[in-house]
Amino acid sequence: MKKFDYIIVGQGLAGTVLAFQLTQMGKRVFVIDKFRSSTSSKVAFGAYNPMVLKRFTACWKVEEQLPPLYQFIKSFEETFDTGIHTPLQLWRKFHSVQEQNLWLEKSEKPRLRAFMNTTFKSNDSEEISADFGFGEVKHSGRVDLKKMISIFRTHLDAGGSLLNEAFDYSAMEVSEKYIRYQSVEAEKIVFCEGHRLTQNPYFDYLPLMRTKGELLTVKLKGFQAKQLLKSSISLLPLGAEEYKLGATFNWDDKDEVCTEEAKQELLSKLNDLVNISPELINHEAGLRPTVKDRRALLGAHPSHDNVLVFNGLGTRGLLISPYLSLQLIDFMEKGKMIEPEVDIKRYENEMKC
Numbered sequence: 001m002k003k004f005d006y007i008i009v010g011q012g013l014a015g016t017v018l019a020f021q022l023t024q025m026g027k028r029v030f031v032i033d034k035f036r037s038s039t040s041s042k043v044a045f046g047a048y049n050p051m052v053l054k055r056f057t058a059c060w061k062v063e064e065q066l067p068p069l070y071q072f073i074k075s076f077e078e079t080f081d082t083g084i085h086t087p088l089q090l091w092r093k094f095h096s097v098q099e100q101n102l103w104l105e106k107s108e109k110p111r112l113r114a115f116m117n118t119t120f121k122s123n124d125s126e127e128i129s130a131d132f133g134f135g136e137v138k139h140s141g142r143v144d145l146k147k148m149i150s151i152f153r154t155h156l157d158a159g160g161s162l163l164n165e166a167f168d169y170s171a172m173e174v175s176e177k178y179i180r181y182q183s184v185e186a187e188k189i190v191f192c193e194g195h196r197l198t199q200n201p202y203f204d205y206l207p208l209m210r211t212k213g214e215l216l217t218v219k220l221k222g223f224q225a226k227q228l229l230k231s232s233i234s235l236l237p238l239g240a241e242e243y244k245l246g247a248t249f250n251w252d253d254k255d256e257v258c259t260e261e262a263k264q265e266l267l268s269k270l271n272d273l274v275n276i277s278p279e280l281i282n283h284e285a286g287l288r289p290t291v292k293d294r295r296a297l298l299g300a301h302p303s304h305d306n307v308l309v310f311n312g313l314g315t316r317g318l319l320i321s322p323y324l325s326l327q328l329i330d331f332m333e334k335g336k337m338i339e340p341e342v343d344i345k346r347y348e349n350e351m352k353c
């Protein structure tokens, strides 16, 4: 038996952030992840911003989430001597004078002052239609999640700490003192399976909704935006006149298949923002692990203290995952309480039903 402190099942954003933080603390981690080229984490923009841009409000606990995010990025980049992070200017398109006024009003509020620039950005590009200009959000950026996941996977593999296969729940031996799986023994196991949590017999009672998102990569010849532009869609510059464009929200489809309907919706919204014919380069789809109360899912199984879950990262996985992973680690290592809003204890009644 090879002995580890933790087995982590799933190496998307959640599994990578958690496993990295644990290894930084000197913990021995073994990861089981079935490689898939297209997952929620791999198709995501990987953008973060501190605000909800529909209503011009601050995100839940964002002041507590940004420092662990920056710390995680710094440690990851230093450990692997690589760059995964690009700070970005985020420009929110105004659709009316009323929106401009609301922006000014909100940017006076003490909590929002740190995130909102009070000076509007006028539209000086002939290719963009934005008569009322833009509001600038501070402290935004992007992490190349595909690159981050790939670098960490290679590192795990090189250290003999990766098993590339779908986890077989019936082969797991759970006792109070250990978890055994094939030739691996660990003190605890944490499931970080994204939307596939719905197939996990230990946690399938949790209300994971799964929200499908589709996005396009397009080339816009002659268009040179440097900012992440947000209107009814997001337009993320990748360089060389290529942009990621998205994303859709579909609560009914529960597959990762690209649809013509979503493609047309995105192209039509792009047309409202930029007057250049796009050249389609790529079309991707993923299922966001969303929860009915829009809060993440952290904690231990009601009957097994050493079987845990880290999921429900929703639409803002990047911003919240370093903060939440540290909270889960404090719970697992020091017995500290998980904040009730994200603790899976809030759904214990659903298990008994």
Ligand SMILES: Cc1cc2nc3c(=O)[nH]c(=O)nc-3n(C[C@H](O)[C@H](O)[C@H](O)COP(=O)(O)OP(=O)(O)OC[C@H]3O[C@@H](n4cnc5c(N)ncnc54)[C@H](O)[C@@H]3O)c2cc1C
Pocket: 009, 010, 011, 012, 013, 014, 015, 032, 033, 034, 035, 036, 039, 040, 041, 042, 043, 044, 045, 046, 047, 048, 165, 166, 167, 192, 193, 194, 195, 196, 197, 212, 213, 214, 215, 246, 247, 248, 285, 286, 287, 288, 289, 311, 312, 313, 314, 315, 316, 317, 318, 319
């Ligand atoms: C179109 C789109 C755009 C998005 N844009 C952003 C964005 O800009 N910013 C942001 O913060 N968030 C964004 N999100 C949300 C973000 O992608 C998710 O919050 C996050 O990626 C979820 O990560 P995860 O690790 O929980 O799940 P996943 O990414 O699904 O990873 C789960 C991993 O576990 C593996 N796995 C699952 N079950 C098993 C098993 N039983 N055995 C072995 N392996 C298993 C899977 O193969 C996968 O590798 C976006 C999502 C979509 C769909």
